[in-house]
Amino acid sequence: MILNERPIPIPLLQREALLRRLPKTHSRYHDIEKELINWKTGYSGEKNVDYYLSYLPDDQYRIMNDLRLKNKNTFQIDTLIMSQIFGLVLEIKNITGTLFFDQNTNGVIRRYKEIEEGISNPLTQAKRHRSQLMQWNLAHKLKPIPIEYLVVFSRNSTILKTNPGNEHIFKHMIYAENLEEKVAQISEKYQNPLLKGRALTQACDYLLSQRIPSYPDILKTYSIPKSDIRPGVPCPKCQALPMIRVSAAWYCSICKTYSKNAHLIAVKDFFLLMNVPLTVRDFQGFLIIEQRGVAKYLLHTLHLPADGNSKRAAQYFLPPDCILSLF
Ligand SMILES: [Zn+2]
Structure with a gap:
């Protein structure tokens, strides 16, 4: 049973928002464009794995996606599968080309189109996430259960290689389509249900309640001053900035489109x-609205949670979890 749908990663949405609001000639434009492609590739790999996760028997397994928790530092698990008997941490990778796992250096070399590059070792990542989760369980006094880990390659075209004699590492790596079989295989190793009755549901509810939202300061990441960000409401049809507020609607002077709710994306961009x-x-200022009364009215219609007192202006918030559901 899938307990929470995998959200579109905030860093992906932030890069989309940046590209909407930076001129193409901006010095960081191409870096952001490249990284957006990486985020989209990663996310589409995870969505592909979700398809195979949906085949796991609902009565036995609880599936939690994008689980970000905090020990001393935060750590993020792509997917955690829990049963009464064991937990399984998945590290999901969507990589094109051939990966060579070097036994001597513990490094991974990716080869694609005659180009070689070192990438971080997904097995090391998966193992680290497992031990961080075990530490977290201990710190939160949860009933200990065995926790396994797996690297899941979302596409079968990723070719995996290692030194002769080191092939045992592949028992912790699978292609997404073999997930159901592998989970069944792992479950055969264990017999004792440790989280009986409601204990499994309670453990999962607790894990989900302790998630830490990730909200990077993206302008700082790219050293982009706020003044580089172009304000305005983007046209939903031709993406031109800014639309003009005319008689209770937004108007694009480039493609002559009218819109009632084009400002929603601008509010989303502001928070991102x-x-x-x-x-x-x-x-x-950000939506370029001439009359304060109109701005006040429009902001009011969004029903955002607010905080304010008589001494200073009200401040409106958008909890990160709401960013997609609200709009
Ligand atoms: Zn337009």
């Missing part, structure tokens, strides 16, 4: 990029 709460003044 600026990392601060929104005030009426920010809203008016």
